[in-house]
Amino acid sequence: MPVLRSTIDPRSEGFATHRAQMLALVEQFRELEASVRAHSEKAQAKFDGRGQLLPRERVDRLLDRGSPFLELSTLAGYKMHDDDGKRSISGGSSIIGIGFVQGRRCMINASDSAIKGGAISPMGLRKGLRAQEVARQSRLPCINLVESAGANLLYQSELFVDGGRIFANMARLSAAGIPQITVVHGSSTAGGAYIPGLSDYVIVVEDRSRIFLAGPPLVKAALGEDADEETLGGAVMHTSVSGTAEYLAKDDAHALELARELMGKIPWDEGQPGQRGQPAMGAASHVPARPPRFDPEELLGVVPVDYRQPYDVREVIARVVDDSDFLDFKPAYGAQTVCGHARIEGHAVGIVGNNGPIFPEGAAKAGHFIQVCCQSGTPIVYLQNTTGYMVGTEAEQAGIVKHGAKMIQAVANATVPQLTILIGGSFGAGNYGMCGRSFDPRFIFAWPNARISVMGGEQAAKVMEIITRAKLARQGVTVSDADMEKMTAGIRDKLDSEAGALFATARLWDDGVIDPRDTRRVLATTLAICREADARRLYPNTFGVARL
Numbered sequence: 001m002p003v004l005r006s007t008i009d010p011r012s013e014g015f016a017t018h019r020a021q022m023l024a025l026v027e028q029f030r031e032l033e034a035s036v037r038a039h040s041e042k043a044q045a046k047f048d049g050r051g052q053l054l055p056r057e058r059v060d061r062l063l064d065r066g067s068p069f070l071e072l073s074t075l076a077g078y079k080m081h082d083d084d085g086k087r088s089i090s091g092g093s094s095i096i097g098i099g100f101v102q103g104r105r106c107m108i109n110a111s112d113s114a115i116k117g118g119a120i121s122p123m124g125l126r127k128g129l130r131a132q133e134v135a136r137q138s139r140l141p142c143i144n145l146v147e148s149a150g151a152n153l154l155y156q157s158e159l160f161v162d163g164g165r166i167f168a169n170m171a172r173l174s175a176a177g178i179p180q181i182t183v184v185h186g187s188s189t190a191g192g193a194y195i196p197g198l199s200d201y202v203i204v205v206e207d208r209s210r211i212f213l214a215g216p217p218l219v220k221a222a223l224g225e226d227a228d229e230e231t232l233g234g235a236v237m238h239t240s241v242s243g244t245a246e247y248l249a250k251d252d253a254h255a256l257e258l259a260r261e262l263m264g265k266i267p268w269d270e271g272q273p274g275q276r277g278q279p280a281m282g283a284a285s286h287v288p289a290r291p292p293r294f295d296p297e298e299l300l301g302v303v304p305v306d307y308r309q310p311y312d313v314r315e316v317i318a319r320v321v322d323d324s325d326f327l328d329f330k331p332a333y334g335a336q337t338v339c340g341h342a343r344i345e346g347h348a349v350g351i352v353g354n355n356g357p358i359f360p361e362g363a364a365k366a367g368h369f370i371q372v373c374c375q376s377g378t379p380i381v382y383l384q385n386t387t388g389y390m391v392g393t394e395a396e397q398a399g400i401v402k403h404g405a406k407m408i409q410a411v412a413n414a415t416v417p418q419l420t421i422l423i424g425g426s427f428g429a430g431n432y433g434m435c436g437r438s439f440d441p442r443f444i445f446a447w448p449n450a451r452i453s454v455m456g457g458e459q460a461a462k463v464m465e466i467i468t469r470a471k472l473a474r475q476g477v478t479v480s481d482a483d484m485e486k487m488t489a490g491i492r493d494k495l496d497s498e499a500g501a502l503f504a505t506a507r508l509w510d511d512g513v514i515d516p517r518d519t520r521r522v523l524a525t526t527l528a529i530c531r532e533a534d535a536r537r538l539y540p541n542t543f544g545v546a547r548l
Contacts, residue, residue: 002327004318006294008302019301022516025448026300029502029513033074036091036115043114052208053252055095055112058145058185061256062108064100069108070525071097073130075513077123078506081155082116090115092124093148096131098529101143102264105529107135110145113186117149122158125151125166126508132169134511137442138533141179141268142170143259146195147186163191170198174544179266183255184209184245189233200545201262202245203255204235211238211245244547269536289346292520293324299516303385305449307425313338313353313383316423320344320520326351330365337362339369341378345524347531353383357390358430363403366433370410379417379527382441384434385424388455407433417442417530421519422450422501422510437509443526446510447519450501457496461488 009015040055047054053061063069076092079085095110109131111118120128135142151159174180182199187210196202196211204211212233219225219232231237238244247262249255302315318324321342329339336356342349350373352366373380389395389404411418411433420434420441431452435441446452454460465488472479479487497503505513514522 002325003293004314004324004326006315006318007312008298008315010298010301015298015301018304021305022300022303022447022449025305025501026515029075029448030515032078032085032089032502033091035089036074036112039087039089040112040114047114050208051251052185053256054114055110055118055145055147058183058252058256059095059097059099059108059110061253062099062101062143062145062259064103067100068525069097069099070522071095072134072511073127073505073508075502075505076127076508077121078502080123080506081121082152083121083123083506090121090124092127093118093121094124094127096127098134098138098140098525102260104263104268105140105532106263107131107138107140107142108145109142111148111185113147113149116152117187118147119149119152120159120163121152122155123506123508125159125163129162129165129169130508130511132166132173134443135178136169136173136176138529139176139178139536139538140529140533141181141263141266142173143263144180144182144195144199145256146182146184146188146192148192149187150190150192167191167194167198170195171544174198174200175541177538177540179268180545181259181262183249183259184211184235185252185255186210189213189215193233196244197547198544201247202238203247203249203258203262204238204245205249205252205255206235208252209235209238209245269532287343287346289343290323292319292321294319296320296517296520299519303423303447303449303516307385307387307449307451310356313355313385313423316383316519317342317351317353320523321349321351322346329369334359334362334365337366339365344381344520344527347524347527348378349523349527350378350380351383352380352434354386354424354430354434357387358404358407358433359390360395360398360400360403363389363400363407363433367403367406367410370407370414374415377416379419379530380414380435381523382418382420382435384420384422384426384431384436384450386427386430386434387425388428388430389433404429404433411435411439417527417534419523419526419530420444421514421523422446422452423516423519424449424451425456426450426452427455442530444510445512445514445522446501446505447516448501448513450504450510450513451499452504452509453495453499455495457492457494457499460495461492464488464491 077083083090093112093115180199181201182196183203193211193213210233216227219227239248247258296319299319317326327341338353418435418441501513
């Protein structure tokens with residue numbers, strides 16, 4: 001049994017330093033997530049006065065009590081548009097994640113209407129589109145908890161055209177056989193009216209829900225017609241006159257009970273394993289899941305916060321995989337790229353990790369390994385920490401371009417689920433070869449120390465210095481080291497400021513920042529989602545469920 005050994009001493013000074021630095025980064029993003037919740041909770045009195053539940057209370061009521069909830073993109077839009085990163089942190093004005101409703105795993109998308117009325121920002125839109133993509137790939141029923149002021153008109157040029165994708169996706173998901181359920185807790189107007197309109201099932205709340213293309217002021221301005229909100233688009237009207245909604249609830253809590261009852265009545269995944277309390281679909285039930293032999297708590301100190309400090313990625317693997325059992329694939333060939341087989345909570349996986357830059361031999365090895373994983377239907381987990389593909393005369397003559405291209409071809413065309421965790425640096429084409437966002441991994445998460453950029457700020461500044469000195473020399477101009485430092489410092493600072501985990505997650509370059517200690521849990525959850533999806537049978541139709 002190839003059980004990994006560890007050379008890490010948790011009592012050492014270096015370990016303690018790494019742990020303290022990583023904990024500080026974890027606390028930073030956790031505090032920002034708490035700020036989003038606090039921003040929403042400020043509206044508690046207003047919601048209580050209206051007899052409503054806060055958005056997160058709605059999500060809690062919908063989910064099975066005590067069940068896990070994998071929240072995605074919690075800091076979408078951080079320091080972008082109207083998110084100031086301090087008092088007004090909105091998380092994209094939505095709560096999105098995967099959780100269990102009546103034992104069925106579902107994609108939940110709830111408007112955070114306690115923050116600016118749930119107005120949609122550009123990154124909030126992208127967050128919603130990403131949720132639909134995950135639902136499509138993972139074949140997850142979608143439950144929308146809607147109450148939104150609509151698009152933030154200050155950013156309409158960044159919202160209007162791509163916003164139509166939300167509706168196109170809903171129609172396509174329904175046609176694919178993936179249920180679309182919407183609870184309208186408040187306003188769902190203008191373009192937002194098409195969210196319930198395109199849903200397969202709609203639940204509305206008496207005296208609270210409003211669904212119309214144009215509200216009373218616009219109707220008056222356009223037609224000269226006087227109409228009140230209830231007559232124009234109220235809950236009773238839509239359940240008894242227009243037929244836009246199927247179920248009428250007396251309040252938020254009742255609406256969520258109806259959504260749960262509906263999800264329980266739909267024969268979704270009946271008779272199939274993989275739901276809560278049953279073996280995960282595709283997992284080898286005859287192989288018991290065993291915890292790692294090394295404490296996952298030690299992941300805080302195993303990896304240096306500074307990506308330039310070397311360490312062995314096997315130390316991470318040993319604290320993530322079952323029984324710390326890892327079969328190294330070609331360990332003596334292309335040693336800077338680590339490949340091998342393991343299990344995570346019983347799920348068989350192939351793992352590709354980095355111990356430095358990717359050399360030609362490592363690229364060839366990874367390309368080979370990805371293909372054998374596809375041959376056996378084994379999902380692949382990428383643990384990214386690389387400065388990229390190796391450069392220089394020796395690497396070029398050894399064929400780094402062609403071998404790197406082979407690896408990228410393998411990643412791009414892999415037929416099995418691919419999951420990526422950014423545990424350190426993610427630079428240059430190494431981001432591509434290790435299945436970064438642009439290569440569409442099923443899920444991609446980042447540790448808070450992750451750095452992602454075309455290259456490091458120091459390297460970029462040095463490149464620009466060499467180019468600039470050469471240009472000035474041709475012009476007969478000399479420049480002092482001090483002046484050159486002033487010229488290149490801005491480049492270095494810009495790239496460094498744009499490489500951090502918070503900058504990346506704000507732009508949805510990942511599905512969220514996670515605590516390193518949660519890596520095994522997150523991978524086990526997403527592997528189960530992927531395996532269930534691949535085994536799930538859908539019943540597609542041509543146009544989706546039309547509201548007749």
